[in-house]
Amino acid sequence: MDDALVVGGTRFIGRHLVAELLAHEYDVTLFNRGNHDNPFAEDGRVDHVEGDRTDDDALEAAARTVDPDAVFDCVAYHPADVRAATRVFEDCEAYVYVSSGAAYGREDIPKREDETPLASCTAEQATNDSRDSYGNRKAEGDRVVFAAADDGVNAMAVRPPIVYGPHDYTERFAFWVDRVRRFDRIVVPGDGTNVWHRVYVEDVASALRVVAERGEPGEAYNVGDRRIVTLERMIERLADTLETDVEVVYAGSRELAAGGIELEDYPLYRDHPHIVSTAKLAELGWESTPLSTAIDRTVAEHLESGRDGRGQGPCRDDENRVLAALDYADR
Structure with a gap:
Protein backbone atom coordinates (compact mmCIF):
# COMPACT_ATOMS: atom_id res chain seq x y z
CA MET A 1 0.00 0.00 0.00
CA ASP A 2 1.28 3.44 -0.93
CA ASP A 3 -1.57 5.97 -0.65
CA ALA A 4 -3.38 6.61 2.62
CA LEU A 5 -6.44 8.74 3.29
CA VAL A 6 -6.90 9.82 6.90
CA VAL A 7 -10.41 10.97 7.76
CA GLY A 8 -9.70 13.52 10.48
CA GLY A 9 -6.00 13.70 11.13
CA THR A 10 -5.15 17.04 12.72
CA ARG A 11 -5.89 16.84 16.45
CA PHE A 12 -4.76 13.81 18.45
CA ILE A 13 -4.88 10.19 17.27
CA GLY A 14 -5.05 11.29 13.63
CA ARG A 15 -2.12 13.65 14.06
CA HIS A 16 0.10 10.84 15.34
CA LEU A 17 -1.24 8.49 12.68
CA VAL A 18 -0.15 10.86 9.92
CA ALA A 19 3.34 10.99 11.43
CA GLU A 20 3.41 7.18 11.63
CA LEU A 21 2.35 6.80 8.00
CA LEU A 22 4.89 9.35 6.80
CA ALA A 23 7.61 7.52 8.72
CA HIS A 24 6.65 4.38 6.78
CA GLU A 25 6.76 6.17 3.41
CA TYR A 26 3.06 6.47 2.70
CA ASP A 27 1.67 9.29 0.59
CA VAL A 28 -0.88 10.83 2.95
CA THR A 29 -4.00 12.91 2.32
CA LEU A 30 -6.19 14.38 5.05
CA PHE A 31 -9.95 14.65 4.61
CA ASN A 32 -11.68 16.98 7.06
CA ARG A 33 -13.59 20.23 7.32
CA GLY A 34 -10.52 22.28 8.20
CA ASN A 35 -12.04 23.50 11.47
CA HIS A 36 -8.86 22.87 13.46
CA ASP A 37 -5.30 24.03 12.92
CA ASN A 38 -3.53 21.71 10.52
CA PRO A 39 -0.08 20.82 11.93
CA PHE A 40 0.90 19.54 8.48
CA ALA A 41 -0.19 22.62 6.54
CA GLU A 42 3.38 23.47 5.58
CA ASP A 43 4.51 19.88 5.11
CA GLY A 44 4.73 19.28 1.39
CA ARG A 45 4.30 15.56 1.95
CA VAL A 46 0.69 15.82 3.21
CA ASP A 47 -2.21 16.74 0.90
CA HIS A 48 -5.57 17.99 2.09
CA VAL A 49 -9.09 17.54 0.76
CA GLU A 50 -11.66 19.68 2.53
CA GLY A 51 -15.11 18.30 3.20
CA ASP A 52 -17.62 17.08 5.75
CA ARG A 53 -17.35 13.35 6.34
CA THR A 54 -21.08 13.19 7.09
CA ASP A 55 -21.77 14.42 3.53
CA ASP A 56 -21.78 11.34 1.27
CA ASP A 57 -21.13 13.42 -1.84
CA ALA A 58 -18.04 14.97 -0.24
CA LEU A 59 -16.84 11.53 0.85
CA GLU A 60 -17.27 10.17 -2.66
CA ALA A 61 -15.44 13.17 -4.12
CA ALA A 62 -12.52 12.52 -1.76
CA ALA A 63 -12.44 8.88 -2.85
CA ARG A 64 -12.28 9.89 -6.51
CA THR A 65 -9.64 12.56 -5.89
CA VAL A 66 -7.30 10.43 -3.79
CA ASP A 67 -8.07 6.86 -4.88
CA PRO A 68 -6.46 5.60 -1.65
CA ASP A 69 -5.09 2.15 -0.97
CA ALA A 70 -5.83 2.47 2.75
CA VAL A 71 -8.42 4.55 4.59
CA PHE A 72 -8.17 5.33 8.31
CA ASP A 73 -11.42 6.60 9.81
CA CYS A 74 -10.59 8.56 12.97
CA VAL A 75 -13.81 10.55 13.34
CA ALA A 76 -16.67 8.13 12.72
CA TYR A 77 -18.93 8.73 15.70
CA HIS A 78 -22.18 7.26 14.36
CA PRO A 79 -22.94 3.94 12.67
CA ALA A 80 -24.20 5.82 9.61
CA ASP A 81 -20.71 7.31 9.20
CA VAL A 82 -19.17 3.84 9.07
CA ARG A 83 -21.89 2.54 6.78
CA ALA A 84 -21.26 5.32 4.27
CA ALA A 85 -17.48 4.94 4.44
CA THR A 86 -17.47 1.18 3.93
CA ARG A 87 -19.65 1.70 0.87
CA VAL A 88 -17.60 4.55 -0.60
CA PHE A 89 -14.26 2.84 0.03
CA GLU A 90 -15.38 -0.72 -0.65
CA ASP A 91 -12.62 -1.30 -3.23
CA CYS A 92 -9.74 -0.15 -1.02
CA GLU A 93 -7.10 -2.57 0.20
CA ALA A 94 -7.90 -1.62 3.80
CA TYR A 95 -10.54 0.39 5.63
CA VAL A 96 -9.67 0.76 9.34
CA TYR A 97 -12.29 2.13 11.71
CA VAL A 98 -11.21 3.66 15.04
CA SER A 99 -13.63 2.06 17.46
CA SER A 100 -13.29 2.05 21.26
CA GLY A 101 -12.83 -0.18 24.28
CA ALA A 102 -16.13 1.33 25.39
CA ALA A 103 -17.83 -0.79 22.71
CA TYR A 104 -17.84 -3.83 24.99
CA GLY A 105 -21.10 -4.69 26.68
CA ARG A 106 -19.89 -6.88 29.54
CA GLU A 107 -17.36 -6.28 32.32
CA ASP A 108 -15.02 -9.16 31.54
CA ILE A 109 -11.44 -9.02 32.83
CA PRO A 110 -9.84 -8.81 30.36
CA LYS A 111 -12.17 -7.97 27.50
CA ARG A 112 -11.33 -10.11 24.46
CA GLU A 113 -12.31 -9.30 20.87
CA ASP A 114 -13.79 -12.68 20.01
CA GLU A 115 -15.34 -13.52 23.39
CA THR A 116 -16.68 -10.42 25.15
CA PRO A 117 -20.01 -9.32 23.65
CA LEU A 118 -20.46 -5.81 22.30
CA ALA A 119 -22.88 -3.27 23.72
CA SER A 120 -26.31 -3.09 22.17
CA CYS A 121 -27.39 0.01 20.27
CA THR A 122 -30.93 1.26 19.84
CA ALA A 123 -32.05 3.36 16.88
CA GLU A 124 -32.17 6.39 19.16
CA GLN A 125 -28.66 5.78 20.51
CA ALA A 126 -27.30 5.34 16.99
CA THR A 127 -28.19 8.90 16.06
CA ASN A 128 -27.64 10.97 19.19
CA ASP A 129 -24.46 12.60 20.44
CA SER A 130 -24.68 11.95 24.16
CA ARG A 131 -21.70 10.77 26.13
CA ASP A 132 -23.78 7.91 27.53
CA SER A 133 -24.35 6.41 24.08
CA TYR A 134 -20.73 6.67 22.89
CA GLY A 135 -19.88 3.01 23.51
CA ASN A 136 -23.16 1.85 22.00
CA ARG A 137 -22.51 3.85 18.83
CA LYS A 138 -18.96 2.54 18.56
CA ALA A 139 -20.22 -1.03 19.00
CA GLU A 140 -22.75 -0.59 16.23
CA GLY A 141 -19.98 0.81 14.05
CA ASP A 142 -18.06 -2.41 14.65
CA ARG A 143 -21.06 -4.43 13.55
CA VAL A 144 -21.22 -2.34 10.37
CA VAL A 145 -17.55 -3.20 9.75
CA PHE A 146 -18.24 -6.90 10.20
CA ALA A 147 -21.21 -6.79 7.84
CA ALA A 148 -19.17 -4.94 5.23
CA ALA A 149 -16.42 -7.55 5.48
CA ASP A 150 -19.02 -10.26 4.91
CA ASP A 151 -19.83 -8.43 1.66
CA GLY A 152 -16.20 -8.46 0.55
CA VAL A 153 -14.94 -5.12 1.91
CA ASN A 154 -11.48 -5.19 3.52
CA ALA A 155 -12.80 -3.50 6.66
CA MET A 156 -11.33 -3.83 10.15
CA ALA A 157 -11.69 -2.13 13.56
CA VAL A 158 -9.21 -1.06 16.24
CA ARG A 159 -10.44 -0.61 19.81
CA PRO A 160 -8.37 1.63 22.10
CA PRO A 161 -9.32 2.30 25.73
CA ILE A 162 -8.36 5.68 27.26
CA VAL A 163 -5.73 7.30 25.02
CA TYR A 164 -3.01 9.58 26.40
CA GLY A 165 0.07 11.27 25.02
CA PRO A 166 1.28 14.49 23.38
CA HIS A 167 -1.42 16.81 21.99
CA ASP A 168 -4.21 15.23 24.07
CA TYR A 169 -6.90 17.89 23.94
CA THR A 170 -9.12 16.01 26.44
CA GLU A 171 -6.65 16.94 29.21
CA TRP A 196 -8.57 1.74 33.76
CA HIS A 197 -6.53 0.46 30.85
CA ARG A 198 -4.78 3.23 28.97
CA VAL A 199 -2.87 3.34 25.70
CA TYR A 200 -0.14 5.65 24.48
CA VAL A 201 -1.24 7.56 21.38
CA GLU A 202 1.77 6.62 19.24
CA ASP A 203 0.92 2.97 19.89
CA VAL A 204 -2.62 3.53 18.61
CA ALA A 205 -1.12 5.06 15.47
CA SER A 206 1.21 2.12 14.89
CA ALA A 207 -1.64 -0.31 15.59
CA LEU A 208 -3.80 1.30 12.91
CA ARG A 209 -1.01 0.97 10.36
CA VAL A 210 -0.19 -2.63 11.34
CA VAL A 211 -3.86 -3.65 11.15
CA ALA A 212 -4.19 -2.06 7.70
CA GLU A 213 -1.14 -3.94 6.48
CA ARG A 214 -1.56 -7.29 8.24
CA GLY A 215 -5.05 -7.49 9.73
CA GLU A 216 -7.87 -9.72 8.57
CA PRO A 217 -11.07 -8.23 7.13
CA GLY A 218 -13.97 -8.48 9.53
CA GLU A 219 -11.73 -8.56 12.61
CA ALA A 220 -11.42 -6.16 15.54
CA TYR A 221 -8.18 -5.59 17.44
CA ASN A 222 -7.76 -4.15 20.93
CA VAL A 223 -4.82 -1.82 21.48
CA GLY A 224 -3.53 -0.87 24.93
CA ASP A 225 -0.38 -0.46 26.97
CA ARG A 226 1.16 -3.90 27.34
CA PRO A 273 -11.50 -2.52 36.33
CA HIS A 274 -11.43 -2.01 32.58
CA ILE A 275 -8.76 -4.13 30.90
CA VAL A 276 -8.54 -5.22 27.27
CA SER A 277 -6.48 -8.10 25.96
CA THR A 278 -3.88 -7.03 23.38
CA ALA A 279 -2.66 -10.51 22.47
CA LYS A 280 -4.47 -10.59 19.14
CA LEU A 281 -2.81 -7.37 17.98
CA ALA A 282 0.60 -8.48 19.27
CA GLU A 283 0.31 -11.59 17.08
CA LEU A 284 0.45 -9.26 14.05
CA GLY A 285 3.88 -8.06 15.19
CA TRP A 286 2.71 -4.88 16.94
CA GLU A 287 4.67 -3.71 19.98
CA SER A 288 3.91 -1.05 22.57
CA THR A 289 6.16 1.74 23.74
Missing part, protein backbone atom coordinates in the same frame (compact mmCIF):
# COMPACT_ATOMS: atom_id res chain seq x y z
CA ARG A 172 -7.66 13.94 31.35
CA PHE A 173 -4.06 12.85 31.78
CA ALA A 174 -2.96 16.49 32.07
CA PHE A 175 -5.05 16.82 35.25
CA TRP A 176 -2.80 14.33 37.03
CA VAL A 177 0.42 15.77 35.62
CA ASP A 178 -0.63 19.18 36.93
CA ARG A 179 -1.52 17.82 40.37
CA VAL A 180 1.80 16.01 40.77
CA ARG A 181 3.77 18.98 39.48
CA ARG A 182 2.14 21.55 41.79
CA PHE A 183 1.35 19.79 45.05
CA ASP A 184 3.12 17.71 47.68
CA ARG A 185 -0.09 15.92 48.72
CA ILE A 186 -2.28 14.29 46.08
CA VAL A 187 -5.83 13.15 46.74
CA VAL A 188 -6.41 9.79 45.04
CA PRO A 189 -9.96 8.46 44.75
CA GLY A 190 -10.56 5.05 46.32
CA ASP A 191 -7.55 3.08 47.50
CA GLY A 192 -5.27 3.65 44.51
CA THR A 193 -5.78 0.18 43.04
CA ASN A 194 -8.25 1.39 40.40
CA VAL A 195 -7.31 0.10 36.93
CA ARG A 227 2.09 -2.97 30.90
CA ILE A 228 -1.02 -1.99 32.85
CA VAL A 229 -0.62 0.11 36.00
CA THR A 230 -2.95 1.24 38.76
CA LEU A 231 -3.83 4.89 39.22
CA GLU A 232 -1.47 5.04 42.21
CA ARG A 233 1.44 3.58 40.22
CA MET A 234 0.79 6.04 37.41
CA ILE A 235 1.06 8.92 39.88
CA GLU A 236 4.30 7.50 41.26
CA ARG A 237 5.67 7.27 37.72
CA LEU A 238 4.66 10.88 37.04
CA ALA A 239 6.50 11.93 40.18
CA ASP A 240 9.61 10.11 38.98
CA THR A 241 9.45 11.87 35.63
CA LEU A 242 8.89 15.27 37.26
CA GLU A 243 11.66 14.55 39.78
CA THR A 244 9.46 15.32 42.75
CA ASP A 245 8.00 13.57 45.79
CA VAL A 246 4.31 13.39 46.56
CA GLU A 247 2.28 12.04 49.42
CA VAL A 248 -0.68 10.05 48.16
CA VAL A 249 -3.81 10.51 50.28
CA TYR A 250 -6.58 7.99 49.63
CA ALA A 251 -10.18 9.12 49.90
CA GLY A 252 -13.36 7.12 49.49
CA SER A 253 -16.88 8.41 48.99
CA ARG A 254 -17.33 9.37 52.65
CA GLU A 255 -14.05 11.28 52.85
CA LEU A 256 -14.60 13.06 49.54
CA ALA A 257 -18.03 14.23 50.70
CA ALA A 258 -16.26 16.75 52.94
CA GLY A 259 -15.35 18.63 49.77
CA GLY A 260 -18.56 17.92 47.88
CA ILE A 261 -16.61 15.56 45.58
CA GLU A 262 -17.64 12.20 44.14
CA LEU A 263 -15.30 9.41 43.09
CA GLU A 264 -16.36 9.73 39.46
CA ASP A 265 -15.37 13.40 39.41
CA TYR A 266 -11.75 12.32 38.96
CA PRO A 267 -10.46 11.67 35.45
CA LEU A 268 -9.06 8.19 34.76
CA TYR A 269 -11.01 6.74 37.70
CA ARG A 270 -13.36 3.85 37.09
CA ASP A 271 -15.00 1.82 39.82
CA HIS A 272 -14.81 -1.50 37.95
CA PRO A 290 7.76 1.16 27.17
CA LEU A 291 5.64 2.84 29.83
CA SER A 292 8.49 5.00 31.13
CA THR A 293 9.17 6.35 27.64
CA ALA A 294 5.48 7.02 26.96
CA ILE A 295 5.03 8.96 30.20
CA ASP A 296 8.28 10.90 29.78
CA ARG A 297 7.21 12.06 26.30
CA THR A 298 3.71 12.90 27.48
CA VAL A 299 4.95 14.97 30.42
CA ALA A 300 7.52 16.81 28.26
CA GLU A 301 4.85 17.92 25.78
CA HIS A 302 2.47 18.77 28.63
CA LEU A 303 5.00 21.17 30.16
CA GLU A 304 5.46 22.90 26.79
CA SER A 305 1.77 23.06 25.91
CA GLY A 306 0.38 25.11 28.77
CA ARG A 307 -2.53 22.71 29.23
CA ASP A 308 -3.26 22.01 32.89
CA GLY A 309 -6.38 19.82 32.88
CA ARG A 310 -7.73 21.58 35.94
CA GLY A 311 -11.22 21.69 34.50
CA GLN A 312 -11.28 17.91 34.18
CA GLY A 313 -11.48 17.13 37.90
CA PRO A 314 -12.24 18.57 41.35
CA CYS A 315 -10.88 22.01 42.18
CA ARG A 316 -8.04 22.16 44.66
CA ASP A 317 -10.03 24.19 47.19
CA ASP A 318 -12.55 21.35 47.49
CA GLU A 319 -9.70 18.86 47.87
CA ASN A 320 -8.18 21.01 50.60
CA ARG A 321 -11.39 20.64 52.58
CA VAL A 322 -11.08 16.87 52.20
CA LEU A 323 -7.46 16.96 53.35
CA ALA A 324 -8.32 19.16 56.33
CA ALA A 325 -11.11 16.77 57.36
CA LEU A 326 -8.77 13.78 57.12
CA ASP A 327 -6.08 15.57 59.13
CA TYR A 328 -8.62 16.46 61.82
CA ALA A 329 -9.81 12.86 62.00
CA ASP A 330 -6.23 11.67 62.50
CA ARG A 331 -5.65 13.84 65.56
